[in-house]
Amino acid sequence: DTGVSQDPRHKITKRGQNVTFRCDPISEHNRLYWYRQTLGQGPEFLTYFQNEAQLEKSRLLSDRFSAERPKGSFSTLEIQRTEQGDSAMYLCASSPTTGAPEQFFGPGTRLTVL
Amino acid sequence: AQKVTQAQTEISVVEKEDVTLDCVYETRDTTYYLFWYKQPPSGELVFLIRRNSFDEQNEISGRYSWNFQKSTSSFNFTITASQVVDSAVYFCALSEARGATNKLIFGTGTLLAVQP
Numbered sequence: 001d002t003g004v005s006q007d008p009r010h011k012i013t014k015r016g017q018n019v020t021f022r023c024d025p026i027s028e029h030n031r032l033y034w035y036r037q038t039l040g041q042g043p044e045f046l047t048y049f050q051n052e053a054q055l056e057k058s059r060l061l062s063d064r065f066s067a068e069r070p071k072g073s074f075s076t077l078e079i080q081r082t083e084q085g086d087s088a089m090y091l092c093a094s095s096p097t098t099g100a101p102e103q104f105f106g107p108g109t110r111l112t113v114l
Numbered sequence: 115a116q117k118v119t120q121a122q123t124e125i126s127v128v129e130k131e132d133v134t135l136d137c138v139y140e141t142r143d144t145t146y147y148l149f150w151y152k153q154p155p156s157g158e159l160v161f162l163i164r165r166n167s168f169d170e171q172n173e174i175s176g177r178y179s180w181n182f183q184k185s186t187s188s189f190n191f192t193i194t195a196s197q198v199v200d201s202a203v204y205f206c207a208l209s210e211a212r213g214a215t216n217k218l219i220f221g222t223g224t225l226l227a228v229q230p
Contacts, residue, residue, distance in 0.1 A: 093159075
């Protein structure tokens, strides 16, 4: 059983560029979450999908951020016109719809905006 | 509003010592979940334990044990006979049980350093 995977693991970009991250959840998990973690802090919730429906977005998710889960399987998180304040670790997690509520996390994508 | 507080920023112990990590939470929900996650230097968050708000029985799992006290809104986590491999940041987290999202609210983490 493979866990949650994320790609790329590291991304360095210049301010103003667009970046896109991918998350592949555990195959039978319907729930998918994106979190952001900055240095010395705990992860903060960004958005949630149940299957292909995006059911909740945090106020942290500005208009420059967009997330999709087109077929209810993998998800993408795009950041347009990146700013230095976007530098962080972006974490994806998944969990089944029923049963145990714990979320299983991927290795994260570390974004550095120069 | 939901909030998780981990007052201990860093703890340093010598191998084989027992160590307890503190967690205090705030929520208006009557039904909720509490979790502990471990984040080793590699960065990946690893699920350790979950406790439901309606079950205050404390348990032991191997070298891990936890003490959930609803009266004081605390969910402390103990590692017995610590090992160097236990060195990591430990996060306490909270989620509502009846909401549609079950998003996790994390504390700021406690960095545990186990010295050989």
